[in-house]
Each structure stands twice: as structure tokens, then as C-alpha cells.
Amino acid sequence: MARLATQIKTLANNFLGLLYPEFCAACNQNLVNQEKVLCTKCLYELPRTYFHKVPGNPIEEIFWGRVLLERVTSFYFFQQGSKYRKLIHKLKYQNQPEIGIELGKHFAADLKTEAIFNEIDLIIPVPLHKKKLKMRGYNQSEMIAQGLAEILPAKLDTKSLIRKTFTQTQTKKNRYERWENIETVFEVKKPEIIEGKHILLVDDVLTTGATLEGCAQCLLKVKNVKVSIATLAFTSLQ
Ligand SMILES: [Zn+2]
Known part of the structure; x- marks a missing residue:
């Protein structure tokens, strides 16, 4: 039967x-x-980086001297002209959130082979601008984080880290002042929830790392917090 x-x-x-x-x-x-x-x-x-197996890898170097992180890794290399280039575009602009969830699951299966990624407590996606969230209908980083959380023993947390909306005075500031201000764009809602936790901060693509650095600095203000970073793709500026 x-x-x-x-x-x-x-x-x-x-x-x-x-x-x-x-x-x-x-x-x-x-x-x-x-x-x-x-x-x-x-x-x-898929051109995987396997950087999760390499402490001190080239993408961890991006953050050296900027913010103190445990581990940084990306799932695959984002290469010019490759058939995988469309993946992020489809995930962000063509209403295909399942790309984030599925690739997040495959990424997590790789991360699971390293002890440190099994010690993560919370998975936190980089929050999206409210306007963009409304336009897109979902936060692409949250989709990746959701896929990761299905496989890793850590919990998905989309409430603790928020992006503050720009006020008129902030948008009028010049570029240098805004750069200075990046960490004040983000805010931790209830610090007691993330206190003492090892957090995996998740984004779609790593390029300069400015946004991720801002988020990490904000999270690290809370007592005994440790931060690692995982992005779906890594693209170098060259
Ligand atoms: Zn195919």
C-alpha cells in the first residue's frame, strides 16, 4: 500500500x-x-571557495585591522562571464527566493564539516532597507540564512539586528561622514538575547565588506559576542 x-x-x-x-x-x-x-x-x-576550511584565508584578510572576527567564508567565487553570475541577480531582482534557501542548504552542508560552524548559536542576516524590502517582498540574505539554519544546529534570528531608517540630516551628510556613520545605521534591538553568543552574520555577496563590518561592529558592542561571517558569493574588486 x-x-x-x-x-x-x-x-x-x-x-x-x-x-x-x-x-x-x-x-x-x-x-x-x-x-x-x-x-x-x-x-x-560550482566554483566553491572551501575557505571555511582555511583560517586566515584571503577573505578574512579583508577585515584585518577593521573588525575582530572569528571566521569568514563564502560559498563560491563570483566570476565574470560565468553561468553562476545570474544566480545572485535572480535571487535579488527576479523574485526567486528559493535560490537563496537551496544554496544556503548546500553551503551549510559544507560548513557542517568544520567544528567551529557547529558551535554557532545564532544566524543573523544583514537587514535590508525597508523600501527595498517592500519592493522585493523578501530579504535575500534572510533566505540564505534560512537555508543555513535548516542544516546547521544554530537558530535563525531576524529580530535582533535592525537597520535604522535614514533621517533627512543623515542623507545630507557628505560621503566621508556617512562612511564614518556606517555602524550607526544598524542597531541591536534586545542585547540580552545575543549576549555571549557566537553569531554567524549572513549576506549575499562579499565585495568591500563595508556593510558587514558595520553590522559586526554593532553586534560586537554587546558583551561576550563573537561574530563570524558567511556570504553566498565572493567577488574581488579587480
Ligand atoms: Zn545546470
Whole structure:
């Protein structure tokens, strides 16, 4: 009986697949069986950094002398002209939050192999501007964080770190003053919730690290907090 039910379910899924075929977000081939977002080939060929296995890796160096972090890693290299370049664009601008969730899960499976990432208490996404959230309907970093939290033993926390809305006087400041001000853009809501915790701060892409640095500095003001960073992609400025 159970076997029959499974067979019917598989048939139904295959039928639905014919009606609503899903495509690989990188190469546009039809997805088959259990594949989600990426086909098996694209998932296999994804240019992963494996920086989670390398303390003192090149992306940790970006933050040296700026903010004290435990570990920094990215899932894959964001390369010019690669078929994976569209992934972040689709996640941010084409209403495909499932890309963040699925890639977050694959990323977490890699992170899980290192002890330190199993010691994370809270996963906190970089908060989005209210206006952008309204336009986009979701925070892409939160989707990645959600995928990570499904696999890692840590808890997703979307309430503790918030982005303050700009006041008129702040937007009138010149660029240097605004740079100086970056950490005041973010605020910790209830410090007692994150006190003593190891936090994994999550964003979609790491470039200069300015926003992540601002968030980390804000979190580190709370007693005994440790911060690590994980982003889906890493792109160098060159
Ligand atoms: Zn593919």
C-alpha cells in the first residue's frame, strides 16, 4: 500500500513536472527528480571557495585591522562571464527566493564539516532597507540564512539586528561622514538575547565588506559576542 502511494506520488510529481517544468537557474536545462534550483552538473561545477576550511584565508584578510572576527567564508567565487553570475541577480531582482534557501542548504552542508560552524548559536542576516524590502517582498540574505539554519544546529534570528531608517540630516551628510556613520545605521534591538553568543552574520555577496563590518561592529558592542561571517558569493574588486 505504501509502495503504491509512493508510486502515485512519483507519477503525480512527474506529471506536474510536465505541466510546470522547472529549470536550472544557471544553465536553464530541465531539472529532474530531486534536483532543486541547480542541476546536478551545475552544482558539481560550482566554483566553491572551501575557505571555511582555511583560517586566515584571503577573505578574512579583508577585515584585518577593521573588525575582530572569528571566521569568514563564502560559498563560491563570483566570476565574470560565468553561468553562476545570474544566480545572485535572480535571487535579488527576479523574485526567486528559493535560490537563496537551496544554496544556503548546500553551503551549510559544507560548513557542517568544520567544528567551529557547529558551535554557532545564532544566524543573523544583514537587514535590508525597508523600501527595498517592500519592493522585493523578501530579504535575500534572510533566505540564505534560512537555508543555513535548516542544516546547521544554530537558530535563525531576524529580530535582533535592525537597520535604522535614514533621517533627512543623515542623507545630507557628505560621503566621508556617512562612511564614518556606517555602524550607526544598524542597531541591536534586545542585547540580552545575543549576549555571549557566537553569531554567524549572513549576506549575499562579499565585495568591500563595508556593510558587514558595520553590522559586526554593532553586534560586537554587546558583551561576550563573537561574530563570524558567511556570504553566498565572493567577488574581488579587480
Ligand atoms: Zn545546470
